[in-house]
Amino acid sequence: MDPVIVVGAGPVGLTLALALARQEVPCVVLDETRGQDAPRAARSVVLREDTAALVERLAGAPLGQAGLRWSGWRSMRRKQVTGEVFFDETGNGAGTAAVSGARIASGARIASGARSGAGAAPGVAGNAEAAGAAPLHIAQHVLTGALRAAVAREPLVELATDSRLDTIEQEPTGVTAHTRGPNGTWWRGSHLVGCDGPRSTVRKLQDIRFPGRTAVERHAVAALRTELPRPAEAFLHRLPPWRTTGPSAGEIAARPLPGGVWRLDWLLPPGKDLVTPELLVARIRETLTGWTGETSPTYELLDTGVHTVHHRLARRWRAGRVFLAGDAAHLMGAFGTQGLDEGLRDADNLAWKLALNWHHGPHEALLDSYQSERRAAVAARLRAADQVLPLVRGGGLRSYVPGSSRGHDALLMDGHLGRGTLGTPGSYAGSPLAPPRFDTEAPVDTPAGAPVADVVVTAEDGSFVPLRDRLGRGALLVVLVAPGTVVWERRHWVSAGIMPRLAAAVTALPHPAELLVAESYPGAAPHTVLLVRPDGHLVTALSGVRPADLYAAAEATLGGPLPSGTRAEAGAEAGAR
Template identity: 30%
Template sequence: MTVAVLGSGPVGQTAALLLAQRGVPVILVDEHERRQPVGSKAICHQRDTLDVWASLGAGCLAGEGLTWTTARTFHRDRELFAVRLPDAGSALPPFVNLSQSRVEQVLDELIARQPLIDVRRGHRITGLTQPGCVEIACVTRDGPRLIEADYAVACTGAHGDVVRRAVGERLDGVSFDDLFLICDIRADLPGWAAERRFYFDPPWNPGRQVLIHPCPGSQFRIDWQVPDGYDLAAEETGGALGRRIRAIVGDRPYEVVWRSVYRFHTRLVRRMRAGRVLLAGDCAHLVAPFGARGLNSGVADAENAAWKLASVLRGEAGDALLDSYHAERHAAAVENAEVTTATMEFLVPQDDRQRRHRAEVLARAADDPAAHAQVDSGRLAEPFWYTDSPLTTPDPSRPFPGRPPRGTLPPPGPGILLPDVTVPAGRLRGLARQGFLLLTTPGVALPAGLRAVEIPVGGALGARPGEVWLVRPDAYVAAVLSEPSTAEVLGALGRASGCR
């Protein structure tokens, strides 16, 4: 029983490693003969993404990345406010900045040591069919090849049109007219190493925005919003790029490490499951990068797909469990699209009403803290909460309060990612990733044969006497049951396994 993972960017690498960790043989297919580690690309990695990578043996990424804990927002030449990121009681930082190429290098090293992963580089996908299995047609330097697998996870990115067309999907949505210039520079900027800085309408980019992220090795990622038709080559030749950088770094030495121009999109496929193929990452959804919801959401796709495929292939669940992959991860993609579209409308107003709203909010935010929440420079990536999932058993005593204020987390409960806490038996998320886990308060009896760990009343979970918490293999809470019968426990477990 084999899964083909198509595309070996960070999402594909993560999917392959998670599947192999669960004992599933993987064929990892990529069109490139070798990697080209050029540019920072995706740099901003959220705590729960780091947690997934640490569970695979890549805990070094959290330590190598540059930790930042403060997001500062400016309007013209004045700071409006600063947001401190929540620590959530975890040993991992809320975010680190680290180049995508370094992430790929570390994950490649893990893949090379994993005997269940067969890497097929230099395989350009030309077609895909599903005649009772998945058949992937490829072209290599030695001629055509056909790869067969029981299922496939498509992580072929924004340009994965061949795979999307083969399963009857496309990325529908909008593209934004404004462009964004991205430069990685190396410079000594004292005091900027632990902060993300966002500037609305600064004097050195009037009428538009600038975002600055610190990176390891005294590097900084700078994003300028620039008009449609912007010519990077002409700006470099005429010296305007140097003046643009000098306006930020001042009269100090700097080096341009990489630069590029991007146009941002909000696009989604209609279905993230197409028969035996699950679409993940940028192959399934594109969003603007403000808030770092692209790669982080893709890693969440990978984990969701991996535990469900492993359960099906091991005979622990039926094929219907895979329908919940679409139900959960498409809902996450829709939320990310809503959040980032609202950000883009604030950054790049599309009509007079939006322009007036932005001007009024920025003017009020200078003196009125109540207006700070309306200043939208990007709501930072956070887990999606599966409160409406068909796998989740609702608890009327723990209703989901809705999307919490920016920079905060919802209270633990059904559909919420388990807090990163440790009990005498070990780290709860690590225990959960070994399979379905029951957490019991003292004195609760459970049916024989179920894996359970006792937790204290209260604590980080806010557990109440007589409660049983059911946790999924991706560390999401599937149910909270009060003094449950055996039938209630088994019913919640069956629902979380996609059997009901």
């Protein structure tokens, strides 16, 4: 069978190619460049902890040494002492109208820790496993380099450089693409995915509209090496009192990178005024002076730029055998929301669906669900940002939002830390793949359709692994919550209690599934059985072993019965018992 054609060799395209290869699907990546990314310290990205874990699984290497993780945040009250600004901790979330700045504590992956009990950082679990559960800040060229290195080692992925797409032709049995350049030729594939950025050629060739808003926000950006009073902490200062170079209308963000490097972002006033080198240097000096109290702070300027935020959403994400992902499908970025993070979720969602179709034949309902799920999730975040934007930037939040005395800071933190409507990863509760409600459903802290918690599980070989390590292999995951199993070797309990009956039910499912056992799961009672999709989203949680309900939920997750000749026929009768 023909490979999948991926257009674009940025982080989203490379992630998709590696995710497909992990599920034994060959692909060709069309890269219009020569295969190299120029180092740009001012061009960095923020990944939520689950998308960072996705990249690490596929790249085969930890990213902790290449970036910094944020482990939590506390509100800060600004005080003025002899002209110097410093921050006084006021606790986690009980801010007042006087709160004008915030920090986000961060550190290297090993050093970042979670706080438990009263004072625990919002969204961070109070246990040692949560030490790495934090957003990751990393230079984009470093991220892309790690993915390119993994692609070079992957025999199922062919990277075609100097290959610029100019033609797409679809047929009932496949798609053909033509590239121009030194290596221009025709390529034949089963499907084609456009991961080719905001000016996507794939989107234009398919005549897909890309409506939205231009220049929602503009930020001046600088990457520099310097020393700040709070090393390895990210700052978000909403109303700096020292602003003299232009209107003091927007916040300043400072995010650390390894090696004493910082990325600083200044929100620019509306308009198209040029950011001259002189103006940018003045902003750097006054910001560092305000934070350090030094009249002539020392720094090494590494890189500069202007980041313009657009909010756009493609009308369609699928046109027959052609799909869109990443910036080709959506643009976002106000309030710290990260478009690349959503693009990686696109790749994770689409990979297992394309893989199932590639191995088992056409299944249109499953492929259609990619647009239904991902477009709805991104649209919800864009809608939330567009609704909040005029309130926060225009100063009218107090009239509209209850508790608005602290609303500005809380809303900004939501986007930067992946919380609330601005930052929480999308849930697929309304997905066409969602199963019907079962009388045997059991309550857990994870809503159906949301990403599962990364608990430690016992795999079939008896090893203890994080649940996320078992994702992305194309198989469904069935997790039994069985307290006490962690203290016994697997051979002692694998044939006891409900395990044999559950194992038989898992074997009979209409798609390959892996049976895992967890000592506990947040909010789950003993003997709760969780069904998890290959991309880590919860399908359902059942009370005990319910073969018929488990089978029905698995079949719904696949978009209905699979084509004849697959495992669906062999397992249907046994699974219904």
